[in-house]
Amino acid sequence: MRKSITFFWLVCISFIVASCSKEATISGITDNYKALSLYSFRKGEVNLLHTMEIDSVTKEFRQLVQLPYEGLYLLGRNEKALYPVYLKGGERVELQLEKNRLSLSESSGKENQALFQWEEGVEDVKIHGFLHNYLPGEYSVEYTEFFKELETAADLRDHLLKDLEDENETFYSLLKYKIRTDLDFYALSFLKNARYQIPDSVELPDYYQELDLERNLLNLDVLELPNAGMMLETCVWYQNRDKEPATVSSVACAKESLKDKELQQEYFLSLASRFKFYEEYQHLLDETGNNFFERNYLCRIERIKEKLSWSAPGLMAPDFEAMKPDSTWMKLSDFKGKTVVVDVWATWCEPCKRMTPLYHQLEKELKQENVVFLNVCVGTWAEVDLWRKMSKDYQIEENTSFVNGWNSDFVKKYQISGVPRYMIFDEEGRIVSVKAPNPTTSKLKELIVKTLKK
Numbered sequence: 001m002r003k004s005i006t007f008f009w010l011v012c013i014s015f016i017v018a019s020c021s022k023e024a025t026i027s028g029i030t031d032n033y034k035a036l037s038l039y040s041f042r043k044g045e046v047n048l049l050h051t052m053e054i055d056s057v058t059k060e061f062r063q064l065v066q067l068p069y070e071g072l073y074l075l076g077r078n079e080k081a082l083y084p085v086y087l088k089g090g091e092r093v094e095l096q097l098e099k100n101r102l103s104l105s106e107s108s109g110k111e112n113q114a115l116f117q118w119e120e121g122v123e124d125v126k127i128h129g130f131l132h133n134y135l136p137g138e139y140s141v142e143y144t145e146f147f148k149e150l151e152t153a154a155d156l157r158d159h160l161l162k163d164l165e166d167e168n169e170t171f172y173s174l175l176k177y178k179i180r181t182d183l184d185f186y187a188l189s190f191l192k193n194a195r196y197q198i199p200d201s202v203e204l205p206d207y208y209q210e211l212d213l214e215r216n217l218l219n220l221d222v223l224e225l226p227n228a229g230m231m232l233e234t235c236v237w238y239q240n241r242d243k244e245p246a247t248v249s250s251v252a253c254a255k256e257s258l259k260d261k262e263l264q265q266e267y268f269l270s271l272a273s274r275f276k277f278y279e280e281y282q283h284l285l286d287e288t289g290n291n292f293f294e295r296n297y298l299c300r301i302e303r304i305k306e307k308l309s310w311s312a313p314g315l316m317a318p319d320f321e322a323m324k325p326d327s328t329w330m331k332l333s334d335f336k337g338k339t340v341v342v343d344v345w346a347t348w349c350e351p352c353k354r355m356t357p358l359y360h361q362l363e364k365e366l367k368q369e370n371v372v373f374l375n376v377c378v379g380t381w382a383e384v385d386l387w388r389k390m391s392k393d394y395q396i397e398e399n400t401s402f403v404n405g406w407n408s409d410f411v412k413k414y415q416i417s418g419v420p421r422y423m424i425f426d427e428e429g430r431i432v433s434v435k436a437p438n439p440t441t442s443k444l445k446e447l448i449v450k451t452l453k454k
Contacts, residue, residue: 025091028093028097030061030098035052037076043223100127100131117160122183125146125153125187125190126182126186129150143194146194150190150207180216184216191238228266261294317332319333339451341436343420343421345377347386351419360396371452375399377391387402423435424448
């Protein structure tokens with residue numbers, strides 16, 4: 001009897017587990033992708049769920065995925081260029097991805113058929129207004145063409161909002177909200193990107209006069225949509241577009257534009273996701289307050305902090321080696337006992353050339369102090385002769401050096417992705433700043449003097 005009862009409960013448990021397990025099959029064909037990833041998406045947080053390999057010959061992919069929830073998922077090859085798909089379990093979704101356009105070949109779910117009716121219909125506006133920034137080989141268009149595309153997309157929006165009805169009320173409410181908010185975002189994003197190309201004499205289409213920001217982009221429901229943070233960034237810019245850039249980028253301006261704290265947190269997380277250095281993260285926390293981020297937002301900002309921790313002030317600076325004009329070598333550690341200021345430049349960089357006289361004027365002003373000013377040129381061996389000549393012309397031969405290659409150890413350690421770049425290290429060889437101000441302002445000198453006083 002006891003065995004029978006035990007068997008009965010095992011069967012029940014197996015049935016419950018099976019009924020709770022949700023699966024969907026995603027398949028299709030693509031042109032130039034080597035892999036395609038499926039991301040989960042909850043409240044602004046994007047996490048990798050599966051990576052689907054693409055057959056190198058047939059260009060086909062197929063994946064049975066376990067679903068942790070019913071709702072929106074995202075497909076793409078990175079965390080920016082993503083396409084939404086709705087999965088609740090039991091679907092068979094067949095897709096075609098060609099020339100950065102995703103289309104639905106077949107789906108067993110009505111939700112995806114409705115979703116892709118919108119996504120495919122608004123594709124041009126989406127790419128030209130926003131997504132071209134994250135897709136290789138894509139560009140925007142002239143404002144006259146975009147405004148025509150926007151008008152066509154608005155007609156589709158009105159048609160779908162009128163006709164979309166189904167028993168899945170949760171999904172269709174979300175889709176209708178997404179349709180309205182997507183189009184507002186693409187319209188404003190284009191305006192932000194192309195604002196300097198649109199003459200002041202051009203009257204914007206009526207679409208911009210009819211925007212309902214409170215209903216769409218400034219609604220808490222925006223957190224249920226992909227790209228919510230960038231949507232909020234665009235919205236804050238639009239509300240303050242006539243103000244000075246420094247004002248628009250301030251924490252006070254964002255808090256004034258976004259009344260709800262959850263929207264503020266998502267906005268600042270969107271900004272922080274693009275930070276490259278710990279100093280940027282610390283500046284944000286200094287402005288917002290250390291206890292500003294709450295709940296899942298706190299977890300996300302902590303992950304950003306961890307990612308940037310390599311550049312935190314106070315850490316020992318990674319040593320590096322560079323060649324001097326006489327073909328001997330120098331190391332950062334050679335200057336231990338002195339405050340070290342580094343100017344990272346390149347022979348082809350025009351802003352670098354303009355900054356060099358200012359940088360060395362600062363060197364003259366502080367020549368009596370315990371500080372050394374270094375110049376590190378990043379290039380290829382083919383540029384060595386030009387580097388030597390430029391160093392002589394600029395009279396910087398004494399403390400100039402050369403690093404070969406943008407894949408060099410120095411570039412990787414300090415994540416050099418652009419020049420000019422300025423860095424400061426203290427007498428003990430610790431990081432003061434790996435993204436110091438440039439010498440066009442007094443802030444660089446102030447930071448050097450502050451370091452010397454310590």
